[in-house]
Amino acid sequence: MRAEIISIGTELLLGEIVDTNTPFLANQLSLLGIDLYFTSAVGDNSERLSRVLKQAWQRSELILTTGGLGPTQDDITREAIARLLGEEIKVDPGLKEDIVNFFAQRGLEMPPTNIKQATLIPSATALPNPQGTAPGWWVEKDGRIIVAMPGxxxxxxxxxxxxxxxxxxxxxxxxxxxxxVKIFGLSEPKVDELVAHLLSSPNPTMGVYAKLDGVHLRITAKATQRKEAEE
Incomplete structure (x- = not known):
């Protein structure tokens, strides 16, 4: 399965916050044996987000998005996914009730703008979010999966x-x-030369990187069982 991660939010592009979601998800995908092929960040712009989603839909089987599920006008992830799939977005009564209760438990009324967080498309299933008011979406269509999660x-x-x-x-x-494997006393080109005959291996794969504490040789294996990968 080819996976792709899309981080959504203009604040990411302005450097106002650091994207910690992508590294977390990348690590988690490796635990599942799912190959991550692409990552990208896009601002809160409808046209650009639609373009990025369309490209991801054409080349990946699993698309993970983070951000853009809030109640404001610049939270446009749901609308972009609905437009990509050509599906109508509608308010789900059950989700609306959940959000109303979320505010009621805090002695508040639900602001009218939060109603957009209670919407679904036909191919989407809501993912509960007891930590906030933004449910996620699990979307399955045409052999592909889109998972939209909060930022x-x-x-x-x-x-x-x-x-x-x-x-x-x-x-x-x-x-x-x-x-x-950390290597000391050898330069990056020298290490690369010594392992050159192994670098073309499809499994395990290898990479050589120059770091402050020496040269790092990364070895990555994919297998059906952990023991097999370790061997």
Whole structure:
């Protein structure tokens, strides 16, 4: 399965916040044996987000998005997914009730703008978010999956661990395991020369990187069982 991660939010492009969601998800995908091929960040712009989603739909089987599920006008992830799939977005009474109750438990009334967080398209299933007011979406269509999750890391990670990871785990049949060997006293070109005959291996794969504490040789293996990958 080819996976892609799209981080959504203009604040990411302005450097106002650091994207910690992508590294977290990349690590989690490796535990599932799912190959991550692409990552990208896009601002809160309808045209550009639609273009990025369309490209992801054409080249990936699993698309993970974070951000853009809030109640404001610049939260446009749901609308972009609905437009991509040509489906109508509608308010779900059950989701609306959940959000109303979320505010009521805090002695508040639900602001009218939050109603957009209670919407679904026909191919989407809501992913509960007890940490906030933004449910996620699990979308399946034409052999592909889109998972839309909130941008705040605490909400995203909770949803991933409790809703998304278990669903993907049911269909996972592999594990990706990486190990790093630190090498001292040799330059990066020299290490590259010594392992050149191994670098073209499709499994395990290898990479050579110059770091402050020496040269790192990364070895990554994919197998159906952890023991097999370690060997």
């Amino acid at each position: 705040p890391p605490s909400e995203m990670q909770f949803m991933w661990q409790n809703e998304v990871f278990p669903r993907l785990q049911d269909g996972a049949g592999a594990i990706i395991l990486s190990r790093v």
